[in-house]
Amino acid sequence: MAKGAVYFHFPHKEGLAVAVVEEHYACWPQILAEVDAENLPPLETAIAMLDRAALAFRDSTVVQGGARLQIERPQIDAEFSTPFVDWTSFLTSLLAQTRDQGQIRADAAPPDAAARALVAGFFGTRHVSDVLHQRTDLGDRRTEIRDPLLRALRT
């Protein structure tokens, strides 16, 4: 697409930034629909979502662009969706279902605390991978944080 066409649709840079961030967030319901079709138990759904999100951060230009803009939000004069909150609610709900099915260790953190740890660990891993290795190592790195956090949860 020519630069002129982009500015026809998005006369202000800020409008373009908001559109990229919203397109980024629109990826997650699509991925959830794919994962839901597999009818996994709730904890496996959570893991599958995080694994596919990691691949999207590694491979999708829109997801990378939205994430970069979210990082730069203090410098951009636009209203973006608040990051982290929806993912945390989503994972909290899946972990609460897992607990109610007796599939979480008795000494594990409550669902909301465990969900916050998963979100923070996932975000930190992809940011460090982005800064140090342009995300090329994200496939290996994500299991380094995912596996110990899951070990603290699984019965």
Added chain:
Amino acid sequence: MAKGAVYFHFPHKEGLAVAVVEEHYACWPQILAEVDAENLPPLETAIAMLDRAALAFRDSTVVQGGARLQIERPQIDAEFSTPFVDWTSFLTSLLAQTRDQGQIRADAAPPDAAARALVAGFFGTRHVSDVLHQRTDLGDRRTEIRDPLLRALRT
């Protein structure tokens, strides 16, 4: 200090940014000297360093400023120290000592992988806390990621 005085010492904004980032990094050897004085075992030294770093991110304007500038590095025309690398080496060394003393679980990740997970989890937690709550909840949040990661390491 008057704005004029700042620009006398730092005629370019970029020079000021580099000075803040270097001052941020200069905090860690000071904190390490305090922790070393306690003669803790290596794993407890790692935990004490991460705990004190979390407090510095919550309370120190210089540490917060350096972290914010590191996040904005793609937009700043200055050479900052590469983030994450020194912390990862430092924690890898402490975890390797802990392993050599037989104090790490046999099924734990190798020291370098465990150190990367600690660094990514720590960074992610403080960034999420910064974005969502201006770091006011960092005291509570840091244990949510620290405790499950440590549980996967400790014998």
